[in-house]
Amino acid sequence: MDKLPLHISISSDLYTKNPESSVLGQKIVSKSIEMIDALGFEDFTFKKLGVEIGSNESSVYRYFESKHALLVYLINWYWSWIEYKLVFSTLNVPSANERLTKAIFIVTAEVTEDNAFSYINEVLLNKIIVSESSKAYHTKAIDDENKKGYYKTYKRVVQRISDLVLELNPSYEFPHMLISTVIEGAHHQRYFSKHLPSLTDFEEGKNNIVRFYENLVFKALAKK
Amino acid sequence: MDKLPLHISISSDLYTKNPESSVLGQKIVSKSIEMIDALGFEDFTFKKLGVEIGSNESSVYRYFESKHALLVYLINWYWSWIEYKLVFSTLNVPSANERLTKAIFIVTAEVTEDNAFSYINEVLLNKIIVSESSKAYHTKAIDDENKKGYYKTYKRVVQRISDLVLELNPSYEFPHMLISTVIEGAHHQRYFSKHLPSLTDFEEGKNNIVRFYENLVFKALAKK
DNA sequence: TTACTTATAATAGTAATACTATTATATTTG
DNA sequence: CAAATATAATAGTATTACTATTATAAGTAA
Numbered sequence: 001m002d003k004l005p006l007h008i009s010i011s012s013d014l015y016t017k018n019p020e021s022s023v024l025g026q027k028i029v030s031k032s033i034e035m036i037d038a039l040g041f042e043d044f045t046f047k048k049l050g051v052e053i054g055s056n057e058s059s060v061y062r063y064f065e066s067k068h069a070l071l072v073y074l075i076n077w078y079w080s081w082i083e084y085k086l087v088f089s090t091l092n093v094p095s096a097n098e099r100l101t102k103a104i105f106i107v108t109a110e111v112t113e114d115n116a117f118s119y120i121n122e123v124l125l126n127k128i129i130v131s132e133s134s135k136a137y138h139t140k141a142i143d144d145e146n147k148k149g150y151y152k153t154y155k156r157v158v159q160r161i162s163d164l165v166l167e168l169n170p171s172y173e174f175p176h177m178l179i180s181t182v183i184e185g186a187h188h189q190r191y192f193s194k195h196l197p198s199l200t201d202f203e204e205g206k207n208n209i210v211r212f213y214e215n216l217v218f219k220a221l222a223k224k
Numbered sequence: 225m226d227k228l229p230l231h232i233s234i235s236s237d238l239y240t241k242n243p244e245s246s247v248l249g250q251k252i253v254s255k256s257i258e259m260i261d262a263l264g265f266e267d268f269t270f271k272k273l274g275v276e277i278g279s280n281e282s283s284v285y286r287y288f289e290s291k292h293a294l295l296v297y298l299i300n301w302y303w304s305w306i307e308y309k310l311v312f313s314t315l316n317v318p319s320a321n322e323r324l325t326k327a328i329f330i331v332t333a334e335v336t337e338d339n340a341f342s343y344i345n346e347v348l349l350n351k352i353i354v355s356e357s358s359k360a361y362h363t364k365a366i367d368d369e370n371k372k373g374y375y376k377t378y379k380r381v382v383q384r385i386s387d388l389v390l391e392l393n394p395s396y397e398f399p400h401m402l403i404s405t406v407i408e409g410a411h412h413q414r415y416f417s418k419h420l421p422s423l424t425d426f427e428e429g430k431n432n433i434v435r436f437y438e439n440l441v442f443k444a445l446a447k448k
Numbered sequence: 449t450t451a452c453t454t455a456t457a458a459t460a461g462t463a464a465t466a467c468t469a470t471t472a473t474a475t476t477t478g
Numbered sequence: 479c480a481a482a483t484a485t486a487a488t489a490g491t492a493t494t495a496c497t498a499t500t501a502t503a504a505g506t507a508a
Contacts, residue, residue, distance in 0.1 A: 017455095024456075040364040045494065056457050057496090066495075134358045140264040142419045155422050173425065174436045180416065180423040181409040181440075188408050189401055195366045198379050199404040201397065212398045216405075219443045241484095248485075269465065280486050281467090290466075 008080045013149055014073045017063045025063050027053045029077075030119040032070055037124045041071060041132045071136050072150050078129050079153035081122065082106060086160060096167045101214065103161045108186035108213045130187045158183065169221040178220060182213045232304045237373055238297045241287045249287050251277045253301075254343040256294055261348045265295060265356045295360050296374050302349050303377035306330060310384060320391045325438065327385045332410035332437045354411045382407065393445040402444060406437045 012018065019025030031053050036044045046060040046067060064070040085106050090099040111126035137151060145151070162175035172178075189209045193202035202208055236242065243249030255277050260268045270291060274281040288294040309330050314323040335350035361375060369375070386399035396402075413433045417426035426432055 022455080043364070046496085047494080050457095056459095058458080058498095059456055061496075062456080131362055134362060137420070138355055138358060138415070140267065146420060151420060155420065158423050174432065174439075176423055176425050177413055177432070177436045178440075180412065181405065184412050185405040185409055188404065191362070192404065196361070196370060196375060196379065199382050199400055201400050208398065208401070212401045215398075216402075216440065216444055219446070220440050222443070246484080270467085271465085274486095280488095282469090282487080283485055285467075286485080 019063050026119045033124050076153045079157050100164045104214050107183050108210045130190045243287050250343045257348050260352050300377045302353050303381050324388045328438050331407050332434045354414045
């Protein structure tokens with residue numbers, strides 16, 4: 001499934017010029033992923049990116065109006081990709097219980113396999129989501145950006161999984177809170193496990209993050 | 225309880241000169257809280273702060289070596305304050321169940337009352353924690369800073385509540401994950417409720433955030 | 449092939465940021 | 479009153495996150 005050369009298309013509101021449309025654009029996206037992962041979002045600049053891709057700062061601005069806009073683009077690409085994985089892995093699975101289990105796995109497990117067909121390294125992109133994505137929406141411009149559709153892919157993923165929750169337990173009061181808590185929580189736990197381990201109960205190779213959230217969700221949904 | 229003129233002392237590793245030790249220092253702290261809340265952390269600068277407190281940028285640097293350091297100081301002050309509230313509100317409460325309920329309330333409820341005895345506005349500080357605190361630890365310097373004790377107050381709060389969890393259910397596998405998920409999650413839900421409401425099931429005046437996390441925790445801990 | 453269009457690169461410049469360093473002037477304390 | 483300390487003012491720096499302009503290269507249509 002991961003090996004499909006799937007094509008992810010991103011709303012044109014999220015770029016100035018479509019980076020898919022040229023070799024330079026693709027290099028901007030793939031190199032920026034490597035560099036944001038390596039340097040962190042703060043120390044990443046279009047100037048440094050220009051040097052790495054053998055081009056110029058000003059050329060990067062023709063694709064993205066700011067580095068914030070580039071981060072938002074990457075985040076949307078990521079959630080589109082997750083959405084594909086969700087749809088494929090739950091297709092033709094009759095049991096709602098099993099579909100929800102698969103969905104939880106997709107959003108809480110570490111991404112370890114890169115889809116070699118694309119110029120986007122999903123392993124690094126997942127690391128960026130874990131470490132940097134909260135900076136995209138913790139901004140004073142959030143309300144304007146939300147209106148422009150900057151976060152709609154993420155919201156759609158949450159909605160999809162919330163629908164599975166309601167299928168299993170139609171009277172559950174907090175499906176969106178449950179799923180956004182699981183998604184954001186899993187990212188935090190991955191980050192904490194590496195940097196502030198006393199905030200977690202992470203143990204290498206024991207899948208504790210996935211198991212914890214699976215357990216949390218199914219207990220929350222169980223009817224007494 | 226909230227009205228006690230309690231004194232919160234902050235480790236000297238978290239400032240260059242103790243802001244409590246002078247009127248200027250106190251003004252720096254109280255005004256920076258107002259300004260970070262109003263402008264957001266990115267647009268807040270020591271220069272603007274200097275103007276507001278009728279002093280100079282360079283004077284602020286004598287108290288905090290950077291605006292990041294100031295944010296870390298505020299975060300630690302906040303968690304020390306929460307720790308006080310936790311200790312007081314669970315003192316002499318015999319039932320472990322009730323103590324955990326109170327603890328969850330303290331970390332998930334909105335802060336609406338300001339302790340007028342202090343120069344720190346806890347309502348605004350809570351808003352800063354919700355909107356800005358993740359920027360403090362999502363930095364490439366996290367490991368160094370963690371070694372220097374920048375996050376120890378927060379870790380202590382998580383540890384305290386995790387201990388309550390284990391008291392109620394000693395065989396529960398993920399007490400730290402559960403509590404850090406609840407705390408971070410509640411902050412996210414408060415933020416989402418204002419800016420990305422479709423990620424929540426927030427309804428004004430229905431206490432859904434507190435109820436959701438209370439429900440989540442007690443169901444997770446229930447033994448079948 | 450030429451002319452036109454479009455993409456890219458190079459250069460320069462700007463206001464602001466996040467500081468550092470130095471000196472001058474108050475204020476406190478011994 | 480002198481000495482020490484705190485604060486304020488001034489200036490300066492490297493870098494950032496851009497914008498604007500021009501030059502050059504490549505692709506395409508007549």
